[in-house]
Every structure is written in structure tokens, then in C-alpha cells.
Amino acid sequence: MTVLDRAQPPAVNTPVTQVPPRPAGLPPQIRRRTRGLRRTDWLAVLGASAAASAATGVLWMQLGPFTGLLGYVVVTWLVLVGCYALLISFDENLSAMRDRVASLAVHSLGLVLLLALLFVIGYTLLRGWHALVHLNFFTQDLRSTQATDPLTRGGVVHAVAGTLIELAIALGLAVPLGLLAAVYLHEVPGPFSRFLRTVVEAMTALPDIIAGLFIYATLVLIFRLGPSGLAAGAALGVTIVPIITRAADVVLRLVPGSLKEASFALGASRWRTTWYVLLPSARSGLATAVILGAARAIGETSPVLLVAGATGYLNLNPLHGSMMSLPLLAFTLVQSPEHNEVARGFGAALVLLVLVVVLFVITRVIGGRAPGDLSARQRRRRATASQRDAARIAQRRGGRVVTYAPTTPTTAPLEHP
Numbered sequence: 566m567t568v569l570d571r572a573q574p575p576a577v578n579t580p581v582t583q584v585p586p587r588p589a590g591l592p593p594q595i596r597r598r599t600r601g602l603r604r605t606d607w608l609a610v611l612g613a614s615a616a617a618s619a620a621t622g623v624l625w626m627q628l629g630p631f632t633g634l635l636g637y638v639v640v641t642w643l644v645l646v647g648c649y650a651l652l653i654s655f656d657e658n659l660s661a662m663r664d665r666v667a668s669l670a671v672h673s674l675g676l677v678l679l680l681a682l683l684f685v686i687g688y689t690l691l692r693g694w695h696a697l698v699h700l701n702f703f704t705q706d707l708r709s710t711q712a713t714d715p716l717t718r719g720g721v722v723h724a725v726a727g728t729l730i731e732l733a734i735a736l737g738l739a740v741p742l743g744l745l746a747a748v749y750l751h752e753v754p755g756p757f758s759r760f761l762r763t764v765v766e767a768m769t770a771l772p773d774i775i776a777g778l779f780i781y782a783t784l785v786l787i788f789r790l791g792p793s794g795l796a797a798g799a800a801l802g803v804t805i806v807p808i809i810t811r812a813a814d815v816v817l818r819l820v821p822g823s824l825k826e827a828s829f830a831l832g833a834s835r836w837r838t839t840w841y842v843l844l845p846s847a848r849s850g851l852a853t854a855v856i857l858g859a860a861r862a863i864g865e866t867s868p869v870l871l872v873a874g875a876t877g878y879l880n881l882n883p884l885h886g887s888m889m890s891l892p893l894l895a896f897t898l899v900q901s902p903e904h905n906e907v908a909r910g911f912g913a914a915l916v917l918l919v920l921v922v923v924l925f926v927i928t929r930v931i932g933g934r935a936p937g938d939l940s941a942r943q944r945r946r947r948a949t950a951s952q953r954d955a956a957r958i959a960q961r962r963g964g965r966v967v968t969y970a971p972t973t974p975t976t977a978p979l980e981h982p
Contacts, residue, residue: 605656606665613648617641646670689918693911702912707877712903721913723879727794727888728863728920731873734798734883735805735862740855742802743809747854748839750810751817762814768807776803777868785872794883797873797890801865805858812857816850817843856928863921866892891917 621641625631631640649669653662695716696702702720710719746765750758780800784790820843828838844851874887875897891913898910 609649609652610669613645613652616648617645620644642673645673686918689911689915693908693913693915696905696908696912697915702909703916706879708879710877712901712906714905716905716908719909721891721894721909721916723877724889724891724894724913725916725920726879726881727873728890728892728917730794730881730883731798731801731869731888731890732859732863732924734795735801736855736859738799738802739806739809739858739862743806743854743858744813744851746806746810747813747817748843750814751843752835752839765807765810765814769811771804771807773804773865774867774871776800777871779803780868781872791885792872792874792887793885794873794880794888797869797888798883800868800872801862804865804868805862808861809854809858812854813847813851816847816854819850820846852928856925859924859928860921863917863924864892866890866896869893891920 618641621637621644624640625637631637646666646669650662650666653665657665699716701717703725704722705718705720706723707719707721708723746761750762750765777800780796780803784796784799785792790796824842824846825838828842833841869888869890870893873890875893876887876889878886880886880888895910895913895917898906898913901907901910
């Protein structure tokens with residue numbers, strides 16, 4: 566053995582990774598479209614629809630003693646899904662076939678819900694259109710209107726005002742209580758919070774008439790308030806408090822815990838973390854919770870009838886006198902045998918529908934922005950506060966003052982010596 570051989574280290578058995586060769590017989594992979602419908606999908610849907618209609622028609626008219634439109638539609642849909650799965654299986658594998666069938670089922674059920682919504686809106690508009698075309702329907706009440714009077718007399722302004730007043734009272738009572746309860750359930754775990762969550766979940770399924778009876782026994786009988794809009798608003802508030810609390814609690818649970826941990830790491834207290842981090846991060850979800858509560862309150866009839874009564878006069882005083890609401894007015898008018906009264910009832914229902922949509926849009930505009938998405942006024946106020954802080958820091962350190970233009974958030978800073 567030479568000197569050179571003795572200087573070399575002994576060989577180490579290092580593992581070697583071997584990649585097996587790719588078989589040459591595999592076909593190239595075809596990129597699959599995950600969105601949109603291809604021409605073959607449309608043809609498969611049309612062919613399955615024709616086959617389902619023909620098969621169900623033969624079954625309904627020739628083979629079986631079946632009757633009824635609802636059963637015909639359900640059986641046709643089931644046969645349609647089966648025929649579509651059969652046609653897709655000719656060109657796709659099992660996983661793709663399951664995906665296409667699930668997509669067809671989801672889209673068809675969504676189409677059914679859309680058609681049901683359009684039917685309700687269209688039927689209400691058709692029955693109440695004769696009352697909506699008159700201006701007096703929006704400017705007058707029913708104090709001097711008889712059931713046989715033409716549609717050129719009377720209106721629903723008293724019901725619109727009563728609905729808005731009662732909804733404002735209900736939201737004024739329920740929104741603070743519901744949000745505070747949700748924050749307590751989220752931030753203060755313990756035996757009492759578990760008990761409170763159980764009570765809230767039980768009150769969610771509470772019948773509305775029970776809330777009306779509670780307010781009737783307390784405000785009307787004990788405190789001698791009498792039928793009023795305040796009593797109706799309190800009854801509606803009791804109804805929607807558990808709804809807002811439960812929805813807000815679910816939304817607050819979705820806020821990432823890292824945001825709160827970062828706030829605590831910076832030295833913020835629990836109160837400042839809740840006010841400046843937790844609630845702004847869940848703002849759009851909390852707006853949805855308020856929307857759910859408002860939708861529940863604005864369509865209630867039995868609590869309002871029990872504690873506020875029914876009247877044809879315009880009453881703007883929520884502390885005294887009966888107060889009419891749009892759901893109660895529609896409920897009472899559509900039971901009349903007179904065609905004009907029925908038209909007024911459907912017109913009131915359509916006004917209620919439009920009012921709900923307007924309230925939803927307003928709530929979405931106010932609280933539907935994403936976390937950190939500031940309005941123009943908030944951006945101007947923040948830019949002004951930043952400029953004031955920069956000037957104060959510059960006075961203390963004797964440095965340069967940095968000002969920010971408050972017009973757009975992306976404007977570059979301007980430095981002054």
C-alpha cells in the first residue's frame with residue numbers, strides 16, 4: 566500500500582436514490598376543467614331531461630295509477646339524475662361522474678329555490694299591483710276607508726310608520742344586549758357562560774307568542790302601559806335577542822386567535838383588544854347577525870297583535886295608543902271577501918318586502934366592509950391623526966416633519982425639512 570492510498574479516507578456506503586423509469590405506454594394526462602360547462606355537459610343534460618320527461622310521462626299515464634304534479638316533478642328529477650349519471654359514465658371515470666352528478670343536484674335544487682322565490686314575488690306583485698299604482702296607497706291611512714271603497718281611497722302609511730318604529734325599538738333593545746351577551750360568551754368562559762349559552766339556544770326556538778305574553782303580563786298588566794308600540798317593540802326585542810346572540814357568538818369564534826394574541830403581546834388590555842381588534846374583525850358577520858334579527862322581527866304578527874292591537878289610524882307615539890304594522894295589516898286584509906281589501910293586503914305585503922330589502926342594503930353598506938377597509942371619512946381622520954402625531958414626535962426629537970395627504974391611502978408621504 567502506498568502513502569497516497571493510506572492518506573485517502575475509507576469509502577462510506579452512501580444511499581443512492583433510484584427513480585424508476587416512466588413506462589412508455591402511459592397516455593399523456595389531459596387537463597380537466599373544474600369550472601364552467603362544456604358542450605358535452607349541455608348535451609348530456611338535454612338528453613337526460615328528454616329521457617326523464619318521456620319515462621315519467623309513460624309511467625304516469627300508461628303504466629301506473631299515479632296522479633299529482635308534485636310527484637311527477639320529483640320522479641322526473643330523480644330519473645333525470647340517473648340518466649345524466651349514465652350518460653356521463655360513458656366519457657368520464659367514477660370520480661368525475663360523481664362530481665358532475667353532485668353539481669347537477671346542487672344547481673337544480675338552487676334553481677328550484679330561485680323559482681319559488683320568483684313565484685312568491687311575482688304572485689304578490691300581481692295581486693297587489695292594482696293598489697300600488699295609486700299614490701294615496703303610500704300617503705293615506707285607513708281611518709275613513711270602508712271595505713267596499715275603491716282603491717283610490719286609503720293607504721298603508723300608518724302600517725309603514727308603525728313597522729319602522731317597532732323595529733327601531735326592538736333593535737335598540739336587542740342589538741346591545743345580544744352583542745354584549747355574545748362577547749361575554751366568547752371572552753369569559755366558565756360555568757355561568759355555559760349556562761347562558763344553554764338558555765340562549767333554548768330561547769332561539771321559543772314561540773313568538775310566548776314573548777308577547779311575557780310583555781303583556783309585565784308592561785300591559787303590571788305597569789299599566791296599555792297597548793302601544795313600545796310594548797310591541799319590547800316583545801319583538803325579546804324574540805330576536807337570542808337570534809342575534811347566537812349568530813354573533815358563532816361569528817366571534819371565527820376570528821383568528823393570532824390577532825388577539827398579537828394585541829395582548831403589544832400590551833393592550835382585554836377591553837381594548839375586544840373593542841379595537843375583535844369587534845372590527847367580525848364587523849361583517851355581526852352585521853349579518855343584526856340582519857337575521859331584523860328579518861325575524863319585521864315579519865312577526867302575533868306579538869304585535871297581542872300587545873299593540875290593530876288600528877287604521879296613523880299613530881307616531883310609541884308610548885300611547887294602538888299601532889299597526891305591515892305584517893298584521895296584510896294578515897287582516899287578505900282575509901276579507903272584498904277584492905279591494907285583498908289587493909290592499911297584497912300591496913302591504915309587497916311594501917314590506919321592499920322595506921326589508923332596503924334595510925338589508927343599508928345594513929350591508931354600514932357594516933359589510935371587510936376588516937381594515939375604512940371609509941373615506943375614516944381614512945381622512947386617520948391621516949389627520951397621523952400627521953398630528955408626526956408633528957408632535959418631530960417637535961420632541963427636532964427632526965423632520967412627515968405629513969400624509971388625506972385624499973387617497975396610497976399617496977406617498979411628503980417630507981418637509
